[in-house]
Amino acid sequence: MSKFFTSSIGQKFFMSITGLFLMLFLLVHLTVNSLLLFGDGELFNRAANFMGSNPLMKVIEPVLALGFILHIVYASYITLKNMLARPQKYKVTNNTKVSWASKNMYILGGLILTFLVIHLINFFWKIKFGTITAISYDGGKTELHDVYDLVSGLFKGWWWYDAIYILGAIFLFLHLTHGFWSAFQTIGWDNDKWISRLKTIAYIYAIIVAGGFAFIPIFFLLKYVV
Amino acid sequence: MKIKLNIWKQENPKAKGKFVKYELDGVAEEMSFLEMLDSLNEKLIKEHQEPVAFEHDCREGICGSCGLYINGRPHGPGDEIGTCQLHMRAFREGDSITIEPWRAKGFPVIKDLIVDRNAFDKIMAAGGFISIDMGQAADANAILVSKEAADKAFDAAACIGCGACVAACKNSSAMLFVAAKVSQFALLPQGKIEAKRRALNMIAKMDELGFGSCTNTGACEAECPKGISIDYIAMLNREYLCASFSETE
Numbered sequence: 140m141s142k143f144f145t146s147s148i149g150q151k152f153f154m155s156i157t158g159l160f161l162m163l164f165l166l167v168h169l170t171v172n173s174l175l176l177f178g179d180g181e182l183f184n185r186a187a188n189f190m191g192s193n194p195l196m197k198v199i200e201p202v203l204a205l206g207f208i209l210h211i212v213y214a215s216y217i218t219l220k221n222m223l224a225r226p227q228k229y230k231v232t233n234n235t236k237v238s239w240a241s242k243n244m245y246i247l248g249g250l251i252l253t254f255l256v257i258h259l260i261n262f263f264w265k266i267k268f269g270t271i272t273a274i275s276y277d278g279g280k281t282e283l284h285d286v287y288d289l290v291s292g293l294f295k296g297w298w299w300y301d302a303i304y305i306l307g308a309i310f311l312f313l314h315l316t317h318g319f320w321s322a323f324q325t326i327g328w329d330n331d332k333w334i335s336r337l338k339t340i341a342y343i344y345a346i347i348v349a350g351g352f353a354f355i356p357i358f359f360l361l362k363y364v365v
Numbered sequence: 366m367k368i369k370l371n372i373w374k375q376e377n378p379k380a381k382g383k384f385v386k387y388e389l390d391g392v393a394e395e396m397s398f399l400e401m402l403d404s405l406n407e408k409l410i411k412e413h414q415e416p417v418a419f420e421h422d423c424r425e426g427i428c429g430s431c432g433l434y435i436n437g438r439p440h441g442p443g444d445e446i447g448t449c450q451l452h453m454r455a456f457r458e459g460d461s462i463t464i465e466p467w468r469a470k471g472f473p474v475i476k477d478l479i480v481d482r483n484a485f486d487k488i489m490a491a492g493g494f495i496s497i498d499m500g501q502a503a504d505a506n507a508i509l510v511s512k513e514a515a516d517k518a519f520d521a522a523a524c525i526g527c528g529a530c531v532a533a534c535k536n537s538s539a540m541l542f543v544a545a546k547v548s549q550f551a552l553l554p555q556g557k558i559e560a561k562r563r564a565l566n567m568i569a570k571m572d573e574l575g576f577g578s579c580t581n582t583g584a585c586e587a588e589c590p591k592g593i594s595i596d597y598i599a600m601l602n603r604e605y606l607c608a609s610f611s612e613t614e
């Protein structure tokens with residue numbers, strides 16, 4: 140067991156588990172965000188404030204951060220080691236037919252990380268540590284953060300923010316088309332029957348998640364700007 | 366037809382090595398790729414030049430020694446073939462063909478296009494075997510094997526250890542080779558006894574020898590001359606994970 144953590148399959152196992160965990164998180168995140176599309180923001184504000192003040196989130200937040208950190212640390216380590224496994228490169232670049240995403244997972248991950256930093260500065264940081272307008276739906280008895288105002292303000296105010304979020308979703312889409320089924324293959328949950336099913340589910344998942352996240356800025360552009 | 370060749374030449378394992386350009390006339394379509402190289406070497410010898418060193422043996426796709434990286438693909442254009450099964454009809458008059466040795470830390474170049482694939486033998490020695498009683502030959506049908514398991518094990522056993530999977534993989538991972546070797550035993554009753562130790566030891570050896578880890582690009586499967594499926598990699602992952610979690614040593 141001690142060798143497990145340093146073995147190639149062991150390290151891939153952690154990539155897979157953290158990847159699966161992050162994919163689960165994306166589903167929850169998208170579910171909450173989809174409330175942005177309904178009504179004038181009350182629904183979303185209630186949900187966002189519920190998530191923000193829920194004691195369970197105090198536990199989940201660090202676990203989520205750890206999930207990201209482990210995924211990124213292992214990704215960097217594995218990618219570096221794999222590059223070192225071919226000290227002398229080929230003159231003619233490989234033209235074996237494989238999916239583009241599968242060869243560029245680290246680059247896609249890096250782009251997602253860049254997006255993530257911008258995203259955290261925009262929302263997470265402002266909600267946690269900044270000042271944010273308050274709103275009340277019960278005549279002032281309880282005050283909620285007006286997160287809806289923050290989100291819609293950003294998306295209708297600066298078109299390039301919309302572009303960044305749509306781009307982020309595209310990178311995520313590509314990462315997930317490979318990552319989804321690859322994670323199952325890594326933990327051994329795959330065979331010659333399941334591989335085509337998993338690849339199909341990967342596309343469905345990637346389209347729903349990336350499409351969902353990309354739709355939100357598009358929705359605000361259509362609603363307020365056009 | 367007349368073709369242009371750009372071939373990696375390297376005096377010995379320590380030498381720097383470089384690409385050398387050759388032109389070859391009179392190449393017939395029905396020549397195999399290796400016969401084309403033979404005719405190049407005959408020409409070079411006649412001209413008192415050093416011939417190109419390349420490995421070959423069976424010339425019928427069963428020994429796995431003819432590994433050449435041709436125009437960006439192990440064993441060149443065409444699927445499920447060794448270089449010895451590639452014919453010059455895959456090329457056209459005036460084509461330029463770049464030929465490189467397998468490139469991987471685990472496969473150092475010995476000379477020109479020949480690499481040292483001893484690493485695969487070392488991985489096999491780490492666990493790619495079964496233990497049996499000596500003495501009288503056992504009754505062939507004493508141990509029953511299901512048809513499904515026999516078929517699957519047989520498909521895995523088709524691996525000829527050529528190393529194309531490593532050569533094609535962007536990570537120089539030997540996972541398809543190891544997966545085939547682990548599975549061919551793990552699927553059969555005779556191989557079950559040592560299954561855990563086998564998976565653990567062969568992977569440890571693979572890692573130690575400097576092969577990369579698998580990121581499931583599937584390039585190995587696409588270039589394997591024997592069509593070994595990455596299905597076996599999932600099986601190997603399963604074997605390895607179960608062995609790691611239940612190992613008591």
Ligand code: HEM
Pocket residue numbers: 151152154155156157158159161162165210211214215218244245246247248249251252314317318319321322323325579580581
């Ligand atoms: C929300 C964000 C992310 C999700 C949902 C996610 C999901 C996944 C999944 C499921 C895998 C497949 C794991 C496997 O094959 O075992 C994967 C692989 C990978 N991820 Fe991510 N990832 C995310 C962010 C990142 C980031 C930020 C990076 C790097 C900076 C990254 C780098 C990689 C790399 C290099 C791989 C390839 C490893 C491999 O295929 O073996 N990912 N990701």
Ligand code: SF4
Pocket residue numbers: 429523524525526527528529530531541542545585588589590591592593
């Ligand atoms: S798995 Fe296929 S490509 Fe790899 S060594 Fe065996 S026969 Fe060659």
Ligand code: FES
Pocket residue numbers: 421422423424425426427428429430431447448449450
């Ligand atoms: S020479 Fe034996 S496989 Fe090609």
